[in-house]
Amino acid sequence: MCYGVLRVVDNALLLLTIAVMEIIQTIHQMQVFADEVRASGKILSLVSTMGYLHEGHLSLVRRAREESDVVVVSIFVNPAQFGPGEDLGSYPRDFESDRMLLQKERVDVIFAPSVAQMYPEPSLTYVYVHLLTETLCGADRPGHLDGVSLVVAKLFNICKPHKAYFGAKDFQQQLVIRRMVRDLNFDVEIVTCPIFREEDGLAMSSRNTYLSPRERSCAQVLNQSLAEAERMVKEGERNVETILGKMREMIEAKNPDRIDYVSAVDPNTLEPIQEIKCPVLFALAAKFGKSRLIDNRLVEP
Amino acid sequence: MCYGVLRVVDNALLLLTIAVMEIIQTIHQMQVFADEVRASGKILSLVSTMGYLHEGHLSLVRRAREESDVVVVSIFVNPAQFGPGEDLGSYPRDFESDRMLLQKERVDVIFAPSVAQMYPEPSLTYVYVHLLTETLCGADRPGHLDGVSLVVAKLFNICKPHKAYFGAKDFQQQLVIRRMVRDLNFDVEIVTCPIFREEDGLAMSSRNTYLSPRERSCAQVLNQSLAEAERMVKEGERNVETILGKMREMIEAKNPDRIDYVSAVDPNTLEPIQEIKCPVLFALAAKFGKSRLIDNRLVEP
Numbered sequence: 001m002c003y004g005v006l007r008v009v010d011n012a013l014l015l016l017t018i019a020v021m022e023i024i025q026t027i028h029q030m031q032v033f034a035d036e037v038r039a040s041g042k043i044l045s046l047v048s049t050m051g052y053l054h055e056g057h058l059s060l061v062r063r064a065r066e067e068s069d070v071v072v073v074s075i076f077v078n079p080a081q082f083g084p085g086e087d088l089g090s091y092p093r094d095f096e097s098d099r100m101l102l103q104k105e106r107v108d109v110i111f112a113p114s115v116a117q118m119y120p121e122p123s124l125t126y127v128y129v130h131l132l133t134e135t136l137c138g139a140d141r142p143g144h145l146d147g148v149s150l151v152v153a154k155l156f157n158i159c160k161p162h163k164a165y166f167g168a169k170d171f172q173q174q175l176v177i178r179r180m181v182r183d184l185n186f187d188v189e190i191v192t193c194p195i196f197r198e199e200d201g202l203a204m205s206s207r208n209t210y211l212s213p214r215e216r217s218c219a220q221v222l223n224q225s226l227a228e229a230e231r232m233v234k235e236g237e238r239n240v241e242t243i244l245g246k247m248r249e250m251i252e253a254k255n256p257d258r259i260d261y262v263s264a265v266d267p268n269t270l271e272p273i274q275e276i277k278c279p280v281l282f283a284l285a286a287k288f289g290k291s292r293l294i295d296n297r298l299v300e301p
Numbered sequence: 302m303c304y305g306v307l308r309v310v311d312n313a314l315l316l317l318t319i320a321v322m323e324i325i326q327t328i329h330q331m332q333v334f335a336d337e338v339r340a341s342g343k344i345l346s347l348v349s350t351m352g353y354l355h356e357g358h359l360s361l362v363r364r365a366r367e368e369s370d371v372v373v374v375s376i377f378v379n380p381a382q383f384g385p386g387e388d389l390g391s392y393p394r395d396f397e398s399d400r401m402l403l404q405k406e407r408v409d410v411i412f413a414p415s416v417a418q419m420y421p422e423p424s425l426t427y428v429y430v431h432l433l434t435e436t437l438c439g440a441d442r443p444g445h446l447d448g449v450s451l452v453v454a455k456l457f458n459i460c461k462p463h464k465a466y467f468g469a470k471d472f473q474q475q476l477v478i479r480r481m482v483r484d485l486n487f488d489v490e491i492v493t494c495p496i497f498r499e500e501d502g503l504a505m506s507s508r509n510t511y512l513s514p515r516e517r518s519c520a521q522v523l524n525q526s527l528a529e530a531e532r533m534v535k536e537g538e539r540n541v542e543t544i545l546g547k548m549r550e551m552i553e554a555k556n557p558d559r560i561d562y563v564s565a566v567d568p569n570t571l572e573p574i575q576e577i578k579c580p581v582l583f584a585l586a587a588k589f590g591k592s593r594l595i596d597n598r599l600v601e602p
Contacts, residue, residue, distance in 0.1 A: 031488045039340040125450075125484035128427045149426075150485075157486040183426035184451075185458040187332045 021102065022109045027118075027158050030111050034072075034160035042069035046161035048152060051075040052092040053101050056196035056204035060165040061105045063193055072159050073102055074111040076118060081147030087290070092209055111159060118154065127153050129176045129183070135270045136172050136283055137294065140260045148173055149180050156186050163189045167196070169203045171283060171296045172270060195295070197223065207291040215288040218254040222284060225250045225262070226297040229282045233299050238276045240264045251286060260285035260292070267298055276301050322403065323410045328419075328459050331412050335373075335461035343370035347462035349453060352376040353393040354402050357497035357505035361466040362406045364494055373460050374403055375412040377419060382448030388591070393510055412460060419455065428454050430477045430484070436571045437473050437584055438595065441561045449474055450481050457487050464490045468497070470504045472584060472597045473571060496596070498524065508592040516589040519555040523585060526551045526563070527598040530583045534600050539577045541565045552587055561586035561593070568599055577602045 024030045037044045045068035047060045057073075064071045075098055082088035095112065102110055126146055132138075133145040156164070166174040174192045181188055196204045201223035202216070211219060225247040232243050248262050264273055267281040276299075283296035325331045338345045346369035348361045358374075365372045376399055383389035396413065403411055427447055433439075434446040457465070467475040475493045482489055497505045502524035503517070512520060526548040533544050549563050565574055568582040577600075584597035 027486055031486075035339065035488075038336065039342070041340070123484040124431045124433060125481050126427075126429045126431065127485070128429065130425045130427065132425060154484075154486045157488060160488070180426050183424040183455075184428070185328055185332075185455045187336075187458060187461070 021099075021107055023099070024109055024111050025113055025117065027113060030072075030109075030113075030158050031160065033109065034158075037070045038160060038162075043162050044068065044070045044072065044160065045163045045165065046072050046074065046155065046159045047165045048074045048076075048155050050077045050091065050206065051098050052094055052206040052209070053098045054196075054204045054206060054208075056167055056169065058101060058105060059196045060167060060193050061102065061107060063191065064163070064165050065106060067191075068163060070108045071106075072109045072111055072161065073107050074113075074155055074159065076111075076113055076151070076155075078147060078151040079115060079119070080123070080150050081144050083141055083143055086141070087207075092206055111155075118151070123150060126150065127180060127184075129179050132172070132176050132179055132270055135265070135272075136261060136263060137285060138172065140285060145173065145176050149176055152177050153180065153184070153186075156181075156188055161188055163191055165191045165193060168192050169195045169205070169294065169296070171267075171281060175268075175270065201227075203293070203295045205291075205293060207293065210289060210291040212289055215291070218256070219288045219291075219293055221251050221254040222286060222293060222295045225284070226282050226295060229264075230297055230299045233276055233280070233301055238301070240272075240274055240276060240280075243276075243282075247282070247284070251284070254288075256286040256288050258287040258292075260287070322400075322408055324400070325410055325412050326414055326418065328414065331373075331410075331414075331459050332461065334410065335459075338371045339461060339463075344463050345369065345371045345373065345461065346464045346466065347373050347375065347456065347460045348466045349375045349377075349456050351378045351392065351507065352399050353395055353507040353510070354399045355497075355505045355507060355509075357468055357470065359402060359406060360497045361468060361494050362403065362408060364492065365464070365466050366407060368492075369464060371409045372407075373410045373412055373462065374408050375414075375456055375460065377412075377414055377452070377456075379448060379452040380416060380420070381424070381451050382445050384442055384444055387442070388508075393507055412456075419452070424451060427451065428481060428485075430480050433473070433477050433480055433571055436566070436573075437562060437564060438586060439473065441586065446474065446477050450477055453478050454481065454485070454487075457482075457489055462489055464492055466492045466494060468495075469493050470496045470506065470595065470597070472568075472582060476569075476571065502528075504594070504596045506592075506594060508594065511590060511592040513590055516592070519557070520589045520592075520594055522552050522555040523587060523594060523596045526585070527583050527596060530565075531598055531600045534577055534581070534602055539602070541573075541575055541577060541581075544577075544583075548583070548585070552585070555589075557587040557589050559588040559593075561588070563587075 045064040047064050049057050077091050127149040138145045178190050200220050202219055229243050229247055244262050262284045265281050266273055279300045281298050285294045346365040348365050350358050378392050428450040430450055439446045479491050501521050503520055530544050530548055545563050563585045566582050567574055580601045582599050586595045
């Protein structure tokens with residue numbers, strides 16, 4: 001929402017356009033706002049986040065800004081997508097910093113509801129996307145992707161976007177959401193944006209802030225192992241086991257606290273593949289210190 | 302959608318207002334139509350049906366007609382809510398009769414998608430409403446209410462109504478949908494309309510057409526047993542077992558092919574109650590011939 005302000009400075013008229021970013025905290029207000037935007041014929045976009053924004057999030061916001069009239073960024077650390085023993089309590093939060101970053105990107109609305117606003121009572125309704133949620137992160141974090149589809153369904157009904165932007169780092173998440181949108185006929189276009197990386201190649205993540213300098217350095221191996229997988233495919237290697245073995249060896253050499261998976265899957269179904277014929281998604285999850293990190297790369301033979 | 306037509310008849314000008322009812326068969330067209338209606342500030346209502354309309358459906362349509370600017374009636378026999386061995390194949394259909402009835406009620410749009418339009422591939426996404434779907438009809442027809450919440454979620458995303466009308470005969474269904482709407486923040490007001498009955502008290506149902514004259518006569522006992530339960534409560538009976546025993550005895554005397562349940566439950570949680578203190582829902586399901594019939598009555602002590 002923009003308006004012009006006339007200011008008299010040293011007898012000169014300056015026309016300043018000041019972007020006024022609204023912060024909406026209630027579901028009802030957000031729905032009313034969305035209805036107004038849609039009725040006016042403007043294109044409304046949503047970037048849903050858990051806050052603690054980094055350049056990865058901002059790349060989604062910039063793309064949304066380019067492609068739509070009104071940009072809503074939701075900031076909500078969604079309890080439903082954290083399992084017991086996960087980092088819900090310690091998940092990093094800094095609303096003031098997020099607010100300033102989004103103001104700079106000329107975002108129109110931050111939707112920042114409380115937990116009581118989003119979950120006034122425990123949800124009896126579950127949105128399950130079968131098969132796609134049962135592998136990769138879904139296998140290691142039971143309920144996580146169900147919590148994601150629940151909150152995204154809620155956010156779509158609250159923010160009523162024409163388009164919603166997701167990052168390719170959470171490849172499985174955007175695939176699950178795409179499928180939910182298709183199956184439930186949400187009138188929302190899902191846009192997936194490329195992974196945004198640190199200079200050394202580490203995929204940007206709010207959880208990178210947990211890393212010690214040493215862990216931070218070791219974690220580079222995740223992207224390096226994906227690059228190695230791509231190199232091997234480009235040079236003609238077609239045996240998945242050979243490639244995954246090499247990746248795992250590289251990662252293990254950096255002493256991660258845990259490797260959850262190193263996988264080669266069909267990018268449409270997430271089913272494991274044995275031999276590389278079509279485009280393949282290499283995807284991995286590993287823990288360094290307190291940070292469970294994920295990364296992936298789509299490789300065409 | 303109405304327009305005026307000028308006709309010259311015997312030198313007299315007659316202004317006829319002809320209601321033109323649209324039939325929409327694709328999801329995309331329906332979403333575009335709904336967006337246009339909403340953008341124009343009009344109130345859009347949805348009555349979702351499986352067709353073969355009777356006065357019960359029409360009572361919902363009339364209420365919607367009174368309370369909104371644009372009325373959409375969906376006609377779709379939803380395979381997802383039929384279990385194996387249920388009557389999906391033989392479920393009665395008569396689109397031409399439905400069309401004429403709805404034309405008379407000045408409905409604006411019939412949304413009549415094909416199965417291929419609604420389910421171009423098997424849905425991987427399931428919408429489960431826990432607890433509320435695990436009792437009464439949910440216990441006897443596993444998956445039935447999940448199929449209902451799936452299709453209603455789809456219809457809400459396709460038709461984008463401000464209000465949606467459901468009948469109280471399917472009390473559990475409207476409760477499940479209300480909860481789904483609350484949990485997923487659908488911006489839809491759910492309106493529940495009273496049960497519409499035949500002259501002899503039998504609740505209207507498309508499945509009544511399966512009944513032989515003898516079965517039709519016996520099936521009156523369902524409503525009669527509910528009336529008896531109400532009478533007993535009004536006269537001071539507080540013991541649920543005594544009342545349910547009497548109801549069951551009345552129904553059994555009419556030799557139903559099966560009694561699925563005769564229950565007294567909390568109308569908010571559908572949990573069985575032992576003693577009557579607050580409003581209680583008496584609900585039952587029984588099979589006469591090929592027809593599984595349901596009925597219920599809310600009774601205040």
